[in-house]
Each structure stands twice: as C-alpha cells, then as structure tokens.
Amino acid sequence: MAKLVGISLSTKIGKACYIPLNHKDHQNLNEKEVLKILKPILEDVSIKKIGQNIKFDFIILYHRGISMNSMEDTMLMSYVLDAGKNRHNMDTLSQIHLEHKPISYKEIVGVGKKQISFDEVEINKAKDYAAEDADITYRLFKKFFKNLKAEKLTNIYEIFEKPLIKILSLMEIEGIKINEGFLKKLSDKFQNKIDKLEKDIFKISKKNFKIGSTKQLGEIMYNELKISTLKKTKKGSFATSASVLEDLAFKGHLLPKYVLEWRQLSKLKNTYSDTLPEHINPKTNRVHTSFLLAATSTGRLASSDPNLQNIPIKTSDGNDIRKAFVAEKNKSLISADYNQIEMRILSDLADVKELKKAFKNDEDIHSLTASQVFNTDIKKVNSDMRRKAKAINFGIIYGISQYGLAKQIGVSTTEASEFLNSYFLKFPEIKEYMSSTIKFCRKSGYVNNIFGRRTHITGINDKNFNIRNFQERAAINAPIQGSASEIMRMAMIRISEKLKDNKIYDTKMILQIHDELIFEAPSKDTTKISKIIKKEMTSVQNSELHSFTIPLSVDINVGDNWGVLH
DNA sequence: CCGTTCACG
DNA sequence: ACGTACGTGAACGGG
Numbered sequence: 001m002a003k004l005v006g007i008s009l010s011t012k013i014g015k016a017c018y019i020p021l022n023h024k025d026h027q028n029l030n031e032k033e034v035l036k037i038l039k040p041i042l043e044d045v046s047i048k049k050i051g052q053n054i055k056f057d058f059i060i061l062y063h064r065g066i067s068m069n070s071m072e073d074t075m076l077m078s079y080v081l082d083a084g085k086n087r088h089n090m091d092t093l094s095q096i097h098l099e100h101k102p103i104s105y106k107e108i109v110g111v112g113k114k115q116i117s118f119d120e121v122e123i124n125k126a127k128d129y130a131a132e133d134a135d136i137t138y139r140l141f142k143k144f145f146k147n148l149k150a151e152k153l154t155n156i157y158e159i160f161e162k163p164l165i166k167i168l169s170l171m172e173i174e175g176i177k178i179n180e181g182f183l184k185k186l187s188d189k190f191q192n193k194i195d196k197l198e199k200d201i202f203k204i205s206k207k208n209f210k211i212g213s214t215k216q217l218g219e220i221m222y223n224e225l226k227i228s229t230l231k232k233t234k235k236g237s238f239a240t241s242a243s244v245l246e247d248l249a250f251k252g253h254l255l256p257k258y259v260l261e262w263r264q265l266s267k268l269k270n271t272y273s274d275t276l277p278e279h280i281n282p283k284t285n286r287v288h289t290s291f292l293l294a295a296t297s298t299g300r301l302a303s304s305d306p307n308l309q310n311i312p313i314k315t316s317d318g319n320d321i322r323k324a325f326v327a328e329k330n331k332s333l334i335s336a337d338y339n340q341i342e343m344r345i346l347s348d349l350a351d352v353k354e355l356k357k358a359f360k361n362d363e364d365i366h367s368l369t370a371s372q373v374f375n376t377d378i379k380k381v382n383s384d385m386r387r388k389a390k391a392i393n394f395g396i397i398y399g400i401s402q403y404g405l406a407k408q409i410g411v412s413t414t415e416a417s418e419f420l421n422s423y424f425l426k427f428p429e430i431k432e433y434m435s436s437t438i439k440f441c442r443k444s445g446y447v448n449n450i451f452g453r454r455t456h457i458t459g460i461n462d463k464n465f466n467i468r469n470f471q472e473r474a475a476i477n478a479p480i481q482g483s484a485s486e487i488m489r490m491a492m493i494r495i496s497e498k499l500k501d502n503k504i505y506d507t508k509m510i511l512q513i514h515d516e517l518i519f520e521a522p523s524k525d526t527t528k529i530s531k532i533i534k535k536e537m538t539s540v541q542n543s544e545l546h547s548f549t550i551p552l553s554v555d556i557n558v559g560d561n562w563g564v565l566h
Numbered sequence: 567c568c569g570t571t572c573a574c575g
Numbered sequence: 576a577c578g579t580a581c582g583t584g585a586a587c588g589g590g
Contacts (some may be wrong), residue, residue, distance in 0.1 A: 210587095212587060212588070213588055215589075266587095267585095270587080275586090292583095295583075295584090296582060296583065298581085300582065302583055303583090303584080304583095305584095307583080307585065309583075391580095394580085395581095397580095397581070398581040398582090400580065401578085401579065403578050403579065403580080473579075476581085477581040478582090480581085485582095514583095
C-alpha cells in the first residue's frame with residue numbers, strides 16, 4: 001500500500017495548506033488522528049471534494065477506511081472540454097489555463113542518482129509544492145465549471161465521467177488473480193522455442209546478430225543476404241515490419257519466417273509471461289491495473305501498469321497467456337461482450353436502412369455486406385467473400401481509403417476502389433455520413449458522438465495532404481468509437497447500481513476491455529448474475545440521451561479462467 | 567527520449 | 576504526385 005506522506009487542501013482561491021503525515025524528519029501530525037478528523041468531511045455528500053485525477057486520492061483513502069463522496073475532477077472536466085486538443089495533467093492545464101508553470105516534481109525530488117522520495121523532501125519545500133497543487137486545482141475547477149456550462153457539456157461530465165471515478169477505483173482495488181506458476185512454465189516453453197529459432201536464424205545469416213534490432217536485421221536482409229528488395233520506412237531505414245517479412249516468407253525465404261516466429265514469442269515472453277508476475281501485489285496476491293479515464297481522444301478508457309486491455313487472444317500461444325487469469329476458489333469469471341457494437345452504432349448514426357434491418361433480423365452482417373458488394377445471393381457468399389466484406393466493414397469504421405483496404409485484403413487499389421464504389425452504392429447513407437461529418441468538422445474543428453461528447457480534430461484543415469487525410473479518418477472514426485465507449489460507460493454504471501440495489505456484494509466487476517466486461521462471481525450464482533449483466537447491458541439501447549433504432553446484442557461466457565471465455 | 571514494432575478492441 | 580486503414584500501452588534498440 002502506498003504511503004501517505006501528506007495532504008494538501010484549499011478552501012479558498014489563493015489559500016492552501018499542507019498537512020505532513022509521514023515525512024522522515026518526524027515533524028508530522030499523526031496520520032490516524034488527522035484522518036479521523038477528515039473522514040466525516042470527505043464522506044459528507046453535501047461537501048464537494050475537488051481533485052486532479054481524484055481516483056488516485058479515492059483509492060489511497062479507501063485503503064484507510066474512508067470512502068470519499070461528492071467528488072469532482074479537474075482532469076475529467078478538461079477531458080470533456082478539450083479531448084484531442086491537449087493532455088490533461090495538471091502541469092499542462094495550469095500552463096494553458098492559468099498561464100502559470102507549477103513547481104515541478106523533479107525540482108523537488110531531483111533526478112537520477114540524487115533523486116529522493118517525497119517523504120525525504122524538507123517539509124517547507126513539500127508545503128510549497130503540494131499546497132500549490134491544491135490551489136491550482138481549485139482555480140482550474142472554477143474555470144472549467146463555467147466553461148462546461150458555456151459549452152453545454154456539463155451533462156457529459158456529470159453522466160459519463162463522474163460516476164466512473166468510484167466504479168473504476170473499486171475495479172482497480174479489486175484486481176484480478178493470476179496463476180504465477182502457470183506463467184513461469186509458459187515463459188520456459190517460449191524460451192526453448194526462441195533458442196531453437198535463434199540457432200536456425202544464425203545458421204542462415206552465417207553470423208550472430210541482435211534479432212530484435214531492426215537496424216541489424218535490415219542490414220542482414222538487405223545487404224548481406226540480399227533477399228529483400230529495397231523497402232524503406234518513413235525515416236529511411238530498411239523496413240522489417242511483419243508485413244514485409246510475411247511477403248518474403250511467402251516467397252519461400254526461411255529467415256524472415258523464423259524472425260516472425262521469434263518476434264511473436266519474444267513479445268509474448270517479454271511483455272506478458274515474464275512481466276505480469278512482477279505486477280502481482282504481495283498483499284492481495286492479485287494484479288491491479290490502472291484505468292485511465294482521460295487518455296484517449298474518443299472517450300475510450302486506457303489501461304496501464306500493466307495494460308490489461310491488450311492481453312493476447314489471436315494465436316494459440318497468445319491465448320495461453322489468458323489462461324493465467326483465473327477466478328478464486330469457488331468463483332468463476334464471467335465475460336460479457338457487445339456483439340458488433342461499432343457496426344450497430346454506425347447503422348444508427350448514419351441511419352443505414354439496409355444495415356438496421358439486418359440487425360433487427362439478427363442477420364450475419366459481414367455475409368450481408370458480401371452479398372451486396374459482390375452482387376450475389378447471401379447463400380452463395382463464400383468464406384473469402386465474407387473475409388473481404390468484413391475488412392470493408394472494419395475499414396468503414398476507420399474512415400476507409402482504397403489504399404488502406406487494398407493493403408489489408410491484398411488486392412490492387414483499383415479492385416479495392418471498385419469494392420468501395422459498390423459498397424457505397426448499396427449503403428449510400430454511409431457515404432453521406434462521412435462527407436457530412438468531415439464538412440462539420442472542417443468548420444467547427446471537432447466532431448460530436450451520439451451522446452454529445454466532443455473530440456477535437458486539430459489538423460482537419462492542415463495544408464499537408466497526408467495529415468489532413470489522417471485527421472479526416474479520425475473524424476469519421478471518433479463518433480463511432482466514442483459512442484461505443486459511452487454505451488459501455490453507461491452499462492458499467494447501470495450494472496454497478498443494479499448489483500448494489502440487489503445487495504449482490506460478492507460479484508465484482510474487475511476488467512473493461514472496450515466492448516467487454518469481466519466479472520468475478522460465486523460459481524453457484526453465475527446463471528443469475530449473467531442474466532442481470534446481460535439485461536443491464538442490453539437496456540442501454542434506451543437512455544435519457546438517446547434511444548437506438550437497432551438492438552444491442554450481448555454474448556455471455558463463464559469459466560474458471562479468461563482463456564476459455566471466447 | 568524517439569522510432570519501430572506489435573499486443574488488443 | 577503522394578500513398579495511411581481508427582484508438583491505445585509496453586518493450587526494445589540506439590542515439
């Protein structure tokens with residue numbers, strides 16, 4: 001548990017105080033006594049508590065028996081106002097909005113070898129630094145409060161941000177159990193395979209080199225073995241990305257084939273099987289990620305330390321990592337994921353008649369797309385046609401270009417262009433959505449999602465063709481991705497309330513992976529709990545802000561580890 | 567500290 | 576003429 005070195009407070013602009021609790025020079029007030037006095041204030045629902053990233057403070061206090069209420073967060077206010085414009089850390093906000101550069105943390109604790117921990121900072125210095133934080137936060141709050149009102153964004157902050165503070169805090173505190181021994185065995189298995197591949201690679205290259213070095217690998221492939229024709233990255237170095245290596249492997253070259261396998265296994269080992277155990281908290285024996293509420297431009301969450309939103313699934317070796325995420329004894333993991341959420345949103349957002357009909361009839365959307373694009377009966381759609389149609393649907397959500405599509409499905413740009421023409425002919429509303437979204441964005445500098453959240457697109461009128469195109473695709477994608485994230489936020493809020501209302505305290509929501517939620521529940525109750533989860537997630541179709549004209553669909557899976565939930 | 571690569575939705 | 580699919584975070588190599 002993190003040590004509480006001190007607390008800074010402000011109740012009036014220009015005035016702030018610092019309460020030292022655990023400085024090493026012992027000039028402290030007693031932590032227990034101070035918290036005893038503060039607890040009724042912090043828990044009082046009628047007294048506002050303003051913080052910058054207050055989820056952090058909530059967690060610290062929760063571990064000391066205080067459950068803070070009535071929380072406001074300047075980081076989240078800035079996020080609602082300015083997502084896509086700037087980052088939302090206090091340093092940045094102070095400089096932008098208060099034209100004041102705060103005392104830097106580095107200034108106080110030093111850098112490198114001479115760096116000290118905050119409890120070693122002299123109290124007077126700590127006071128200046130920490131009290132300034134409190135003052136800045138209060139000043140930012142007053143400003144953002146007005147700005148949210150003026151921009152009519154208060155609702156977004158109140159409905160989609162504030163409730164998530166406590167929900168995510170409790171998820172982080174709960175954490176998830178990891179089978180450490182299982183991961184150790186996986187690491188050993190990966191290492192053996194890596195060693196074999198290394199030998200095979202060096203046999204071909206006739207010399208040892210760092211396989212992980214793109215520079216050295218490029219040198220080998222382009223200059224020594226000369227198996228690759230010149231392909232350069234943006235910066236002019238030899239391209240060694242997976243797609244380049246795949247091309248060469250397809251032509252029959254073994255070295256790139258082995259390097260691809262080596263990279264995949266190294267990634268799994270270095271990033272997951274070796275590293276996840278280091279994140280196990282010895283007190284709880286569980287892994288506690290941090291969910292970032294203000295990291296993305298679209299409204300999505302992000303996860304870090306460790307990132308549990310990018311745990312492998314696509315390959316068999318990768319999915320083994322998921323098997324290490326387990327439920328406690330007599331408990332099960334429940335996963336609940338929204339099916340085709342972004343295509344559903346697009347069909348509602350752009351009012352795509354044919355797609356809406358298909359979702360209402362619960363049809364296979366990619367097969368339908370294939371039948372439309374390739375002008376054939378849906379029963380005659382083969383797997384290759386469906387694969388291409390699926391890629392088109394994904395591409396549409398990303399703000400498609402004929403080049404991107406061609407690259408993705410391995411056809412000429414002419415052919416990709418023909419697919420797209422055919423697509424837009426069948427779904428003209430999508431083309432209309434794209435051009436009207438870009439048009440709106442060009443004159444306003446931002447886009448809104450279905451619920452009214454804004455994403456600023458700062459380079460939409462850039463004179464550079466590539467930058468502008470990139471920003472146009474982001475403008476098309478943001479309302480789709482962003483609306484989906486709002487749906488998930490509402491579902492999380494509704495489920496939390498429902499579990500509370502029904503006094504179901506032994507089921508915990510523990511992870512969110514954009515369109516999927518993971519719960520840990522008593523094994524005997526999973527049927528009952530699953531029904532509640534599914535009902536709440538589906539019910540988001542109707543809310544005070546929007547009623548969808550398509551149904552939402554949720555898949556539920558239950559198991560004793562994450563690896564079996566798909 | 568940045569660029570490249572690759573894991574996820 | 577140009578030539579990228581959208582949104583993230585982590586690890587690594589090499590200045």
